[in-house]
Amino acid sequence: MPLVAPAPQAPVQLLDPTGVRRRADQIDEPELAGYAQLVASVDAEQLRARYRDMAMVRRFDVEATALQRQGELALWASCTGQEAAQVGAGHGLAPQDHVFPTYREHGLAWVRGVDPVQVLQLYRGASHGGWDPADHAFHLYTLVIGAQLPHATGYAMGLQRDGLVGTGDRSRDSAVMACFGDGASSQGEVNEALSWAGVFSAPVVFFCQNNGWAISAPASRQSAAPLHLRAAGFGMPGVQVDGNDVLAVEAVIRAASDRARSGGGPTLVEAVTYRVNAHTTSDDAGRYRSREEEESWRPRDPLTRVEAHLRAIDCADEAFFDAVREESDELGARVRRGVREMPDPEPTSMFDHAYAAEHPLVASERAWLQTWLATEPEEAR
Amino acid sequence: MTTQTTTPTSTQTSTTSTQHFLLPDVGEGLTEADVVRWTVAVGDTVTDGDTVVEVETAKSLVELPIPFTGTVVGLLVPEGTTVAVGTPIIAVETAAPGGSAAPEAPRDHPHRPAPVAPTGQGGSGLEGGPVSAVEHEHEVEREAVLVGYGVRPATHGHPARRRRTVRRQAPVGAGASVPVSRRPQQDGTDRPLASPPVRAMARDLGVDLASVVATGDGGVVTRDDVRAFVDARGAAPEAPPGQRDVVVELPTEGVVADGRETRIPVRGVRRATARQMVASAFTAPHATAFVTVDVTRSMKMLERIRAEREFRDVHVSPLLLVARAVCLAAARHPGINASWDELAQEIVIKHYVNLGIAVASPRGLLVPSIKDAHDMSLVQLAHALGDLVSTARAGRSQPADLSGSTLSITNIGVFGVDSGTPILNPGEAAILCVGQVAKKPWVHKGKVKPRDVVELSVSFDHRLVDGDLGSKFLADVARVLERPDTALRWA
Numbered sequence: 117m118p119l120v121a122p123a124p125q126a127p128v129q130l131l132d133p134t135g136v137r138r139r140a141d142q143i144d145e146p147e148l149a150g151y152a153q154l155v156a157s158v159d160a161e162q163l164r165a166r167y168r169d170m171a172m173v174r175r176f177d178v179e180a181t182a183l184q185r186q187g188e189l190a191l192w193a194s195c196t197g198q199e200a201a202q203v204g205a206g207h208g209l210a211p212q213d214h215v216f217p218t219y220r221e222h223g224l225a226w227v228r229g230v231d232p233v234q235v236l237q238l239y240r241g242a243s244h245g246g247w248d249p250a251d252h253a254f255h256l257y258t259l260v261i262g263a264q265l266p267h268a269t270g271y272a273m274g275l276q277r278d279g280l281v282g283t284g285d286r287s288r289d290s291a292v293m294a295c296f297g298d299g300a301s302s303q304g305e306v307n308e309a310l311s312w313a314g315v316f317s318a319p320v321v322f323f324c325q326n327n328g329w330a331i332s333a334p335a336s337r338q339s340a341a342p343l344h345l346r347a348a349g350f351g352m353p354g355v356q357v358d359g360n361d362v363l364a365v366e367a368v369i370r371a372a373s374d375r376a377r378s379g380g381g382p383t384l385v386e387a388v389t390y391r392v393n394a395h396t397t398s399d400d401a402g403r404y405r406s407r408e409e410e411e412s413w414r415p416r417d418p419l420t421r422v423e424a425h426l427r428a429i430d431c432a433d434e435a436f437f438d439a440v441r442e443e444s445d446e447l448g449a450r451v452r453r454g455v456r457e458m459p460d461p462e463p464t465s466m467f468d469h470a471y472a473a474e475h476p477l478v479a480s481e482r483a484w485l486q487t488w489l490a491t492e493p494e495e496a497r
Numbered sequence: 498m499t500t501q502t503t504t505p506t507s508t509q510t511s512t513t514s515t516q517h518f519l520l521p522d523v524g525e526g527l528t529e530a531d532v533v534r535w536t537v538a539v540g541d542t543v544t545d546g547d548t549v550v551e552v553e554t555a556k557s558l559v560e561l562p563i564p565f566t567g568t569v570v571g572l573l574v575p576e577g578t579t580v581a582v583g584t585p586i587i588a589v590e591t592a593a594p595g596g597s598a599a600p601e602a603p604r605d606h607p608h609r610p611a612p613v614a615p616t617g618q619g620g621s622g623l624e625g626g627p628v629s630a631v632e633h634e635h636e637v638e639r640e641a642v643l644v645g646y647g648v649r650p651a652t653h654g655h656p657a658r659r660r661r662t663v664r665r666q667a668p669v670g671a672g673a674s675v676p677v678s679r680r681p682q683q684d685g686t687d688r689p690l691a692s693p694p695v696r697a698m699a700r701d702l703g704v705d706l707a708s709v710v711a712t713g714d715g716g717v718v719t720r721d722d723v724r725a726f727v728d729a730r731g732a733a734p735e736a737p738p739g740q741r742d743v744v745v746e747l748p749t750e751g752v753v754a755d756g757r758e759t760r761i762p763v764r765g766v767r768r769a770t771a772r773q774m775v776a777s778a779f780t781a782p783h784a785t786a787f788v789t790v791d792v793t794r795s796m797k798m799l800e801r802i803r804a805e806r807e808f809r810d811v812h813v814s815p816l817l818l819v820a821r822a823v824c825l826a827a828a829r830h831p832g833i834n835a836s837w838d839e840l841a842q843e844i845v846i847k848h849y850v851n852l853g854i855a856v857a858s859p860r861g862l863l864v865p866s867i868k869d870a871h872d873m874s875l876v877q878l879a880h881a882l883g884d885l886v887s888t889a890r891a892g893r894s895q896p897a898d899l900s901g902s903t904l905s906i907t908n909i910g911v912f913g914v915d916s917g918t919p920i921l922n923p924g925e926a927a928i929l930c931v932g933q934v935a936k937k938p939w940v941h942k943g944k945v946k947p948r949d950v951v952e953l954s955v956s957f958d959h960r961l962v963d964g965d966l967g968s969k970f971l972a973d974v975a976r977v978l979e980r981p982d983t984a985l986r987w988a
Contacts, residue, residue, distance in 0.1 A: 182546050182562040187521020398525045402896035452545065456564070488694070 127388055128368055129358040130155065133416050135424025137363070151367035158363060160431035166207065166362050167422045167432070168440050170199035173223045174419065175444035176232045179451045180222075180239070184397045188455050189239045193220045197392030200418030201325050201359035203227055205293065205387070208369025209321075210286075210377065212253060214275075215293045216268040219257040224295070228254040232447070233454030242461055244469070261300045265309035265322075268294035272318035272376075281319045282379025291319045291376035293369075298338050299330025301346075310384065314350035319376035321369060322352075322384040325359060327391035332404040347384035359387030360418040390416070463489060513592055516565050517573075517585035520552070523559050529581050530554045531765070532574045533860075533892050537587075541569045549587060551893070553860075558895070567591035577859060691718040699723050766861030777923045781837070781958035785918040786968050790975040791939050793949045798981050802875070811879040815951070816854075816908050818978060819931050820878060824850050824871045825984050826973035827904055833970045834904045835926045837961050844961045853902030853922055854882065856889040864922050865894045866902030910934060916952040927957040927967065929974065951978070 128151055131137050140152035158166075177196050184192040195202065202223025209215070217224055225235050230247050237243035238257055245256040258264035272292040275281050280290045300306050301324060313320045324343055328335050339346075347354025357368040365387055372383035390413040394401040401410070426432035467482040520530060530552040537549045548560040549569075571588035574580050689706040691699070695718060699706050706718050709726045713719040751760045763771065795818050803813050827834040827850055835846045852870035856863050865888070867873070867881045888894050905922045910933035919930045932952040939948035953975055957967040976983045 179546075185521065185523055185559060185561050186564045187519065187523075188564070190522075191525060397523065400896060406901075407895075407897045448546075452564075492698075 125356070127356040127358045128364045129361050130363040130367060131361045131421055131425060133360075133421050135421045135426075135428050137425055151364065151371065154370050155363050155367040158366065160426065160429065163363075163422060163426060164432055164436065166203055166366075167419065167426065168443070169203045169206075169226060170223070170362065170419050170422070171440050172444055172447055173199050173203065173226050175448055176226070176451060177222060179448045180232075180236060181393070181397060183236070183452065183455050184239070189236060189397075190241050191239055191396055191398060193239075193396045194391075194393035195220050195222045197390045197413065197418070198325055198327055198359065199223050200362035200422075201365050201387040201389045204362040204365025205323055205369045208366040209293060209373050210291070212288070213291045213293060213321075213373055213377075214249075214253045214255065214268075214271060215295065216255045216264040216271070217257055217295045218261075218264070218297060218300075219259050220297075221257065221295055225252075225254060228252040230254055232451050233458070236451070236455050237458065240455060240458060242458055262296055262303035262306040265294045265296055265300070265306045266312075268292050269309040269313045269318055269320055272313065272320045272382075273316055275319055276316070281377065284378075286377075289377040291321060291373045293321045293323050293373070295323050295325070297324065297330065298326040298328070298335045298343065299333065300324075301343050302330075302338050310346070310350040310352075310382075313382040314352050317379070317381035319379070320382040321372040321376055322382060323369065324384065324386045325389055326386050327359075327389050329391050329395065329401070329405070331395040331399060332401075334405075342386065344384055344386035350382075350384070352382045352384055354384040354386065356386045356388060359389030360416050360421070362418060362422060389418075513567075513590050515570060516567070516589050516591055518549075518561075518563055518565070518587045518589065520580050520582050520584050520586050521561070522582045523552070523561070524554055527554050527582060529579055530559075531579050532576055532586065533558060534576055535572050536560075537569050537572075539569050539571060543567065543569060543589060553892075558893070563587065563589065565589045565591050689718055690716055695720050695723060702727055766863070770862050773923050774920050777921045780923070781921050782960060783918070783921065783956050784959045784964060784967065785954055785956045786964070786971050787916060787952060787954045788971050788975045789950060789952050790979050791941065791948045792934060792951050792978045793941075795978045795981055796934065796949045807876050808879060811876070812883045813879055814882075815910075815934050816906070816931065817875070817879050817882055818981070819906060819908075819929070819953075819974070820852055820854075820867075820870065820882060821875060822974045822977035822984075823852065823904065823906060823929055824873075824878075825977055825987065826970050828871065829973055829987065830966055830970045832966050833927045833957070833962060835961055836903070836924050837926070837958060847903045849903070851901050851903045853905030853925070853928075854885060854889075855905060855907035855919075855922075856886055858889045858894070859892045860894075863889050863894055863899060864902060864905055865889050865898040866900075866905075868901065905929070906931065910951065916954050918954060919956045921956055921958055925958075926962050927955055927970065929971075930954045930956070953978075 128148060129138075130152055138148075138152060140149045140156060143149040143152055174196055177194050180189065180192045181194060183189050198220070202221060203226070206224045206227025215221075215224055215228065219238075222232070222235060226232070230252050234246040235257075237246035247254070247256070249255045255264065255267070258267075269292075275290050275292065280288055283289055294309065296306055309320075310322060312318065313322070326335055326343055330338060342356060344354035344356040355368050355372070357364050359365060368385055368387075372385055375381070375383055392410070392413065423432070423437070426436075464482055464485055467478050467485075470478050522528075523530070531554075533551040533553050535550050537543055537547075543549060543563050543566065545564060545566045546562045549563045550561050552559055552561060567589040569587065570590045572586075573588060574584070574586045580586060689709070689711065690713075691706055691711075696706065698720060699709070699718075702723065704723055704726055706723075709718050709722050711718040712722055751762075752758070753760060761767075792815070795815065799813055799815065799818065802808050831846050831848075832844075834850055835844055838845050849869050850871040851866045851868050853864040853866040856865065865885050867878070867885055870878060870881070873881060885898070888898065902922060903925060905925055905928045907917075907919050907928060908931045909917050910931050913933055915932040915935075917930050917932075919928045921928050930953065932954075934949050934951045936947045937950040938945050939950055940946075941948055953971060955967055955971045955974075957970075
């Protein structure tokens with residue numbers, strides 16, 4: 117008997133591409149109405165804030181791309197097109213939830229309060245990280261595809277053992293968000309992390325941004341079945357959400373993280389979005405995808421629909437959008453300045469984070485380098 | 498990557514400084530790029546972030562934004578030249594208010610280490626600009642950098658490997674010192690041996706390690722060797738690489754010693770063209786058919802079309818009618834608009850025509866295509882053709898333009914010749930060649946008259962197109978051009 121794939125369900129969507137918002141009382145399906153209810157408190161003021169977040173992240177992205185073209189950054193991975201997925205996810209979490217990002221999570225970094233200039237240290241080669249993960253409950257960018265998922269599951273199992281899950285204390289109970297993409301879904305350790313989290317009911321929100329492309333490999337070459345359907349095999353719920361709808365992503369992530377914090381176990385969320393630019397500045401998307409395809413995503417721009425909604429409900433005027441533009445210009449100038457003035461790291465900094473504690477070999481190598489630096493003429497450095 | 502020289506002006510309150518924008522490495526480990534097009538001129542005002550130039554790397558066309566605000570005082574590299582990463586390409590005079598506010602310090606690291614690149618499956622790279630972006634499985638020798646991998650050393654221009662002049666010394670006084678961990682001699686490479694700090698020191702002092710006499714164990718250049726070299730040289734150290742004079746590759750380069758030959762490295766579009774043509778010629782068995790046709794009626798029709806309002810702003814050429822005729826004839830003979838799928842052992846008949854047009858561009862021969870040409874009205878086709886040709890001639894065709902053609906035309910008539918036997922654009926079943934339209938004696942209505950005559954030829958892939966089909970297709974193209982009203986009678 118042939119296997120029959122489950123009937124496809126529409127992704128969760130609360131704000132459609134034309135800017136029409138669906139409220140809980142206008143929805144018949146109980147599950148979707150539940151999601152709408154979870155973000156019922158997101159009023160016009162908060163939506164304006166979401167718009168601002170997304171606009172700033174996009175501007176940051178454009179600026180970083182330009183800086184790479186000027187030779188100030190070695191590389192840049194653009195997040196344009198994925199702002200709603202990332203900003204929505206950031207707002208769906210509780211402050212104490214710990215995020216394990218990929219290297220493209222600039223929107224989540226923004227919501228988590230990481231300074232954009234700090235983010236660029238890695239891409240300039242000035243630092244292996246750039247911020248203290250504990251300050252923002254936001255782990256360092258991970259460049260190895262999918263490697264952060266076992267870390268996330270392990271961290272979540274640690275939370276369980278520290279008694280920080282399911283106690284009913286909303287200010288202490290914590291969850292973990294594990295970010296990955298459609299390409300990483302093919303990695304072994306990603307599946308191992310899902311399996312462990314399922315078995316141990318670990319408090320993880322597996323947040324997959326399916327942006328359609330893993331460098332040059334289309335999502336259709338990653339998985340024959342929609343990614344969220346894999347959740348059933350790992351014993352957890354799976355949800356597909358419109359990744360260009362900032363409200364829907366926030367609602368879905370809020371539901372999943374609430375569940376994790378309360379001891380309900382992991383959830384797999386697949387946010388369907390689009391990588392508008394090439395994989396990185398070292399890639400040329402024109403080699404493998406058509407301009408028609410790229411154009412077809414333009415009407416689904418995550419910023420456009422929030423703008424359309426705010427204008428339609430008369431809650432944002434030209435002055436608001438001008439102010440956002442002006443603020444983003446200031447951000448752009450600050451980022452440019454910050455990168456160009458960024459100091460090169462101290463040569464000995466490479467030893468600082470090799471081990472948590474002092475280590476004899478590292479200490480002797482550091483001492484050797486310090487001696488060399490102290491005795492060599494300046495021009496030889 | 499910038500350098501700057503500050504020049505005080507006559508006033509006390511402000512200075513201006515001239516800043517140079519150095520060609521950055523816009524990929525990972527690229528060594529050079531071609532300057533394709535300047536979008537600014539000397540005297541223009543630019544703002545930080547404005548695009549000033551398009552460069553073509555081994556991967557793609559890239560627009561570069563300028564990192565300064567000021568006035569352009571020099572374009573240091575002409576369009577069409579290849580320059581090394583780190584070369585100053587444009588000079589901008591910027592205002593530095595107060596006289597002391599020096600802009601950024603010059604970067605003293607010519608090569609910033611690239612961070613670990615994201616790894617992943619696949620990857621892509623665009624070489625120069627392919628003749629068409631039809632991929633070939635055996636194109637494994639692509640120069641382009643795959644995402645996450647490095648480049649091979651440059652094989653032309655500025656050699657990455659230098660002739661070894663390090664004097665090898667046998668270890669002296671064996672037993673006097675215990676060799677700690679001598680590095681094995683790297684036979685097969687001709688790179689001078691030196692530790693990274695010594696390399697850095699040599700680079701900063703402008704010393705070519707290959708010129709230094711090595712005294713270290715196993716022929717390793719030591720710090721003292723570099724110092725000894727600098728002392729012996731006596732003179733001021735050479736300027737660091739970033740501040741050397743611009744070296745532009747001139748067309749005179751490559752002339753051999755006796756002046757009787759010039760050797761040009763095969764790369765970029767030339768190389769892609771060569772590969773594609775070899776692949777095509779030795780994969781598809783070519784056959785060619787010819788026809789000579791009286792196109793006087795078409796030429797008269799062109800005159801009428803040019804006078805029409807709708808066509809006022811667009812170039813209307815004989816090629817336009819040929820393009821239209823090809824679409825019409827292909828609709829009657831779908832087998833000509835097809836490709837051979839070797840892997841699947843299938844013939845793929847296309848229900849659309851992406852019409853490839855061979856164009857001689859500054860980047861070399863390109864075959865951009867008009868997508869869905871079969872669906873276009875004559876005026877749409879005229880616009881598409883005009884855009885395609887001007888974009889290609891300007892060297893601005895994007896990879897998407899250069900891929901996906903299903904049937905092609907080459908117009909050699911523009912060179913004043915009558916006919917040819919074209920080689921197929923790889924992956925296509927036919928290519929039509931158009932000669933020059935010339936007045937010739939022709940038997941018309943029983944008399945010899947001067948008529949506008951053109952030769953057409955079609956090369957086809959004999960694996961999937963027989964002489965029967967190829968000839969019928971060609972004859973139909975000719976019929977439309979001879980009597981444009983023919984098309985009216987076709988379904």
